[in-house]
Amino acid sequence: MKRHPALVPLSHDHHHGLVEARRLRRAAEADAAGRREAAQAFGRFFARETRRHFQEEEEALFPLLARPGTQPPALLLQALAEHALIRRLVRELTAAREPEAGLLTAIGETLERHIRLEERELFPLVEQTVTEAELEALALDEGAGPGRAEEAEQVLVDLDEGAGEGPLWGTATEDLNATLLAWPAGGGVPEHVNHERDVLLVVLAGGGTLVDEGKQHELRPGRAVVVRKGRSRSLAAGPDGLRYLSVHLRRPGLEIRPRAAGP
Numbered sequence: 001m002k003r004h005p006a007l008v009p010l011s012h013d014h015h016h017g018l019v020e021a022r023r024l025r026r027a028a029e030a031d032a033a034g035r036r037e038a039a040q041a042f043g044r045f046f047a048r049e050t051r052r053h054f055q056e057e058e059e060a061l062f063p064l065l066a067r068p069g070t071q072p073p074a075l076l077l078q079a080l081a082e083h084a085l086i087r088r089l090v091r092e093l094t095a096a097r098e099p100e101a102g103l104l105t106a107i108g109e110t111l112e113r114h115i116r117l118e119e120r121e122l123f124p125l126v127e128q129t130v131t132e133a134e135l136e137a138l139a140l141d142e143g144a145g146p147g148r149a150e151e152a153e154q155v156l157v158d159l160d161e162g163a164g165e166g167p168l169w170g171t172a173t174e175d176l177n178a179t180l181l182a183w184p185a186g187g188g189v190p191e192h193v194n195h196e197r198d199v200l201l202v203v204l205a206g207g208g209t210l211v212d213e214g215k216q217h218e219l220r221p222g223r224a225v226v227v228r229k230g231r232s233r234s235l236a237a238g239p240d241g242l243r244y245l246s247v248h249l250r251r252p253g254l255e256i257r258p259r260a261a262g263p
Contacts, residue, residue, distance in 0.1 A: 004127050006135040010061070011123070013053045014115045020045050021115070025108035028101040036192050039099040042107070043166050044179050046090050054083050060138055064130045075122045082114040094166025097190050159204055159245060179246045183208070183237040191234040197248040199227045201235075205243040209236050219244070 003011050020042060027038030058080070065076045089107045093099055159180055162168040165187060169180040188208065201210070202224045210217040211234045212227060219225075219242065227233050235242075
């Protein structure tokens with residue numbers, strides 16, 4: 001399907017969203033540890049990619065379909081409602097200590113259905129009804145926004161900003177991933193093992209306890225700890241909550257490989 005150049009960056013975002021939605025749906029069949037890992041990975045993706053994507057649509061694209069004095073198209077209202085639903089489901093996911101399979105499935109299916117709606121119906125409506133000048137004015141460059149290729153241009157971030165819980169912000173370069181997370185009192189990350197990467201945690205505010213291979217470590221502002229891969233760990237926020245930065249080497253991108261031969 002040929003897409004207007006002004007909408008191509010958003011369509012590229014949709015491609016990545018479909019990949020993540022399918023991963024989430026597959027993870028619903030995993031054990032509890034697999035579901036936790038998938039939920040955390042999707043939370044980082046949502047904070048780094050989808051929040052920015054939704055904001056661009058709501059602030060730049062959708063207003064082009066909401067003309068003064070006219071009834072907004074039903075497709076536009078549906079897309080906005082689905083944005084709100086996906087945000088609510090992701091809040092439930094990041095707050096869940098033990099993500100249920102049904103929740104992973106619901107988010108994966110809802111996100112995929114939403115993307116299909118925009119690609120097959122909403123974007124064609126935009127291309128049919130919005131003027132060429134208005135589309136060109138969108139200026140959604142491939143390098144704009146924290147989820148796209150040139151995000152490394154952004155070098156200064158205020159880690160004190162942003163409210164909520166779970167992943168609040170994230171970024172990635174060719175080498176590194178960084179995620180800002182916050183948990184309320186009693187919240188945190190259940191016991192799990194990360195087999196892929198060593199992780200550096202830097203405490204920004206609040207406090208709590210990190211349990212690494214059964215050994216407890218007090219967390220407080222100004223403290224940093226390296227959690228090595230292959231070790232069992234959990235994290236619990238103290239009475240003042242916990243806000244910290246998580247940094248690790250970037251995981252390799254999605255690889256498309258031939259399906260292994262088998263019976």
